[in-house]
Amino acid sequence: MREMRNNDDRIEQAKALVTRMKHWLLAAFWLLLVFFLIWTSFFTIPADSVAVVQRFGRYVGTDEPGLHFKIPFGIDKVAQVPIRRQQKLEFGFSSPNATNPHQGSQETKEEQDMVTGDLNSASVEWVVQYRIEDPKQYLFATSDPEDTLRAASEAVMREVVGDRTIDEVITFGRQEIENSFLPLIQRLTKQYQLGLRVDLVQLKNINPPAPVQASFNDVNNAQQEKQRAINQATGEYNRIIPRARGEADQVIAEAEGYSKKRINEATGDAAYFISLLAEYVKAPEVTRQRIYLETMSDVLPRMGHKLVLDDQAARLMPFFLPTQTGILAPAK
Numbered sequence: 436m437r438e439m440r441n442n443d444d445r446i447e448q449a450k451a452l453v454t455r456m457k458h459w460l461l462a463a464f465w466l467l468l469v470f471f472l473i474w475t476s477f478f479t480i481p482a483d484s485v486a487v488v489q490r491f492g493r494y495v496g497t498d499e500p501g502l503h504f505k506i507p508f509g510i511d512k513v514a515q516v517p518i519r520r521q522q523k524l525e526f527g528f529s530s531p532n533a534t535n536p537h538q539g540s541q542e543t544k545e546e547q548d549m550v551t552g553d554l555n556s557a558s559v560e561w562v563v564q565y566r567i568e569d570p571k572q573y574l575f576a577t578s579d580p581e582d583t584l585r586a587a588s589e590a591v592m593r594e595v596v597g598d599r600t601i602d603e604v605i606t607f608g609r610q611e612i613e614n615s616f617l618p619l620i621q622r623l624t625k626q627y628q629l630g631l632r633v634d635l636v637q638l639k640n641i642n643p644p645a646p647v648q649a650s651f652n653d654v655n656n657a658q659q660e661k662q663r664a665i666n667q668a669t670g671e672y673n674r675i676i677p678r679a680r681g682e683a684d685q686v687i688a689e690a691e692g693y694s695k696k697r698i699n700e701a702t703g704d705a706a707y708f709i710s711l712l713a714e715y716v717k718a719p720e721v722t723r724q725r726i727y728l729e730t731m732s733d734v735l736p737r738m739g740h741k742l743v744l745d746d747q748a749a750r751l752m753p754f755f756l757p758t759q760t761g762i763l764a765p766a767k
Contacts, residue, residue, distance in 0.1 A: 475507035483519040516570040527560035537581035555601035560639040565631050573630030580629040587623045609638050
């Protein structure tokens with residue numbers, strides 16, 4: 436009897452332990468369920484992104500950066516889209532450690548090789564910088580916007596390069612190629628509804644085919660020497676010509692001044708002669724005498740000291756010498 440009673444006690448204890456374990460497991464389940472609900476009901480979006488929310492797979496809205504609530508259990512799905520981040524695609528080369536999985540080129544050789552308008556071959560590398568402009572369109576309008584943008588960019592670049600000669604592509608036409616490329620690719624991104632905005636295209640390395648690389652380098656060096664000589668000649672021209680023009684202007688100004696001076700003097704002399712003629716007409720003898728006296732008073736002082744002797748004089752006049760005071764004294 437005692438053994439049976441002990442067995443019953445053990446059974447009762449085991450039942451109580453099982454009941455407590457059930458209670459603990461149930462409490463842990465509800466605790467985990469509450470924690471899971473809390474964990475899956477909130478999400479955080481960084482400053483450079485927005486959240487595109489889908490409910491049962493249907494687009495319901497876009498949330499700005501910060502902490503937001505969503506319906507848990509997978510009813511609401513959130514896609515984070517970095518609309519404020521500048522991204523880029525590389526063509527003909529691939530940079531290591533890129534954060535954007537679409538950035539690097541997967542077929543560098545095929546993307547590089549292009550044919551110019553004069554049927555020459557060139558290896559062209561370039562970069563397209565873009566941003567996500569419309570997150571809804573970016574996620575739902577096309578299956579792979581980056582791959583579509585890559586294919587469109589390659590097609591546009593081949594078109595632009597094919598309209599130019601090899602010299603334009605390799606040397607002086609880089610800026611024109613970039614300016615022609617940008618509006619074309621921007622129009623295609625809107626036409627294909629990629630949800631992207633292309634901000635910049637930048638050409639990198641552009642080289643001729645390897646067998647003629649040395650010849651093209653010689654041509655480039657010759658063109659650089661030519662441009663250097665032109666710049667030097669332009670500098671000499673800008674230094675010498677303005678100075679010569681200044682000197683010419685100075686000579687012309689001096690000649691014009693001298694001309695005006697001579698004209699004014701001639702005009703004054705003519706006016707004086709006309710006034711003198713009028714006086715001469717009125718009294719010829721008086722005017723003649725006055726002119727004679729004025730002329731002699733102007734001429735005689737320039738001739739130094741003179742002695743005027745009467746040719747009727749009976750004896751020789753004393754010989755006078757000039758003194759320091761200017762008064763003539765008889766010689767001893």
